[in-house]
Amino acid sequence: MIDALHEAMKEALGVPDDDHDIRYQEHRAAHCRVPGGKTAEYLLVMVHMFPGRSxxxxxxxxxxxxxxxxxxxxxxxxxxxxxxxxxLEDFGLRGGQAACDLDLGFKVDL
Structure with missing residues (x-):
């Protein structure tokens, strides 16, 4: 699933091959409620990303x-x-620098 998400992000957003800061967390059914109309296979994908995507x-x-x-x-x-x-100022990267002050190496305004 991690690879599937990374491939989707590369395809749709053009993120670099080495940009794979992805976490997979699974929660026991007893600790979550599934939305109405969904089954035990329900999956919520949460993506935290840089702003600017259309x-x-x-x-x-x-x-x-x-x-x-x-x-x-x-x-x-x-x-x-x-x-x-x-x-971007809410992301601290590369030794504590604000992302808005860095060259990220890829476009985020797609």
Whole structure:
């Protein structure tokens, strides 16, 4: 699933090959409630990313995530996606520098 998400992000957002700061967390059913109409296969994908992506790029990401997760056996209808794109100054990188002060090495305004 980590590889599927990374491939979707590369495809839709153009993130670099080595940009794979991805965490997989699974929660026991007893610790979560599944939204109405969903099953035990429900999956919530939360993506924290740099801001600047257009609605078109976000839609492409949604489609790429669902397609790639479906390829590994997850039902498309069970996948919900939540994007969180705080401002660049809210990311501390490369020894404590604000991301807005750095050359990130790739475009975020797609």
């Amino acid at each position: 609605l078109q790029a976000k839609r492409a990401l949604y489609r790429a995530i669902v397609r790639r997760f479906s390829e590994v056996g997850l039902p498309a209808a069970e996948i919900n996606i939540l994007l969180n794109a705080p401002p």
